[in-house]
Amino acid sequence: MSKPVSNSKHGKRYNALVGKVDRDRQYSIDEAAALVKELATAKFDETVEVHFRLGIDPRKSDQNVRGTVALPHGTGRTVRIAVVTKGENVALAEAAGADIVGSEELIERILGGFMDFDAVVATPDMMAQVGQKLARLLGPRGLLPNPKSGTVGPDVAGMVRSLKAGRIEFRNDKTGVVHAPIGKASFENGNLSANYQALIAALEGAKPASAKGQYVRSAYLSSTMGPSIPLTLGSGS
Template identity: 50%
Template sequence: MERRGKAYRKAAEKVEADKIYNLHDALMLAVETNPAKFDASVEVHVRLGVDPRQADQNIRATVVLPHGTGKTVRVAVFAPEADAAKAKEAGADVAGEEAIVKLLDKGALDFDVLIATPAYMPKLGKYARQLGPKGLMPNPKSGTVAADVVKAVSEAKAGKVEYRVDKQAIIHLGIGKVSFGVDKLEENAKTFFASLQSQKPSSLKGGYVKSTAIATTMGPGIATENQVN
């Protein structure tokens, strides 16, 4: 704690160390204790009782947050020109085979989501090492390999986010900005928790969720009642 900044230490004093807060109170406290001078993200951190090395317990899914994340999502679409035109009408920032190849050849990954039609996926093989480490390689599980590019673009722009368990069996997900206010953050959080509940592996013998915490980008962690069984 001594190494933390003055603003962080002051914020942390408002969090009772041994208390587990209900979701609404945790979000209120997170907003109140945001030490940053900017509109920080509010994040959920969930430690699961799964083994990510097991294929059926390697949790990975998407969810459309009703109020989005507060971030501007730049969407690129790798598809035939006919689909590319529809994607642009739906709000894609860049679309089309030639346009995407030009960006990839330059190494200019100036987008947050890359959507590809199934037929065009093989053409991305040569860029896998470039896209994979940055989490930009289209994947059917994340809804970024899609025949219906209009729907995929619309969902990405509307607040569709992917979450996945890391090697430590923890899921980290931003559910909005401090400026959203508690009610919108709570709606987003509950939507995420409902999605996470639906991903519970049938083979899991122990508890699914071990602990849950809420925090802002630079704020203290707030232990929160588990919302998932």
């Protein structure tokens, strides 16, 4: 992953923030959490993200990384959940906090352009229709329900509660980099650190058996509008 440096492509504000990051060192997560909060100077509560460059070949399907993790302090954002189910699961999903619940009529509504949600959950009895009708629409957006991401299963209430509580999905992009949120700039330093530790543990647990050499090559912490901060890697990385 390239390291951003101060240049004319950025404004004075950004370049001033870059100057506060020592590019010749790696920061512990505790140090980086404190610094990323200092650098988050936008007028809104910036999201704090971690970016991992992995030692994988994303062109090989057996080296792609995908998993989920329940962040102990959540993400700081409200997750809008659509649930595709029917029968008694409708009431269970609604009671668990789902924002919109339906079966065939919800599928048709999504096909018609309704996209006011951040995650889609489905029960197995609806997946044939979801896959057939919505795969092309939801797949490219990373919203297609999948058992590996914990969004397909019989326990619809449990899936909804888990997503609302701060469970996130992570996966590598086509360059072998994983981007994942770990909270907001308003979080306490310790909460950002704890979320990071949970994420990297899950990332290590998702290491492909076929991946050789150093798995986590580098890691950076950043806020929505701020520069990235190089992170030190533990011995297990």
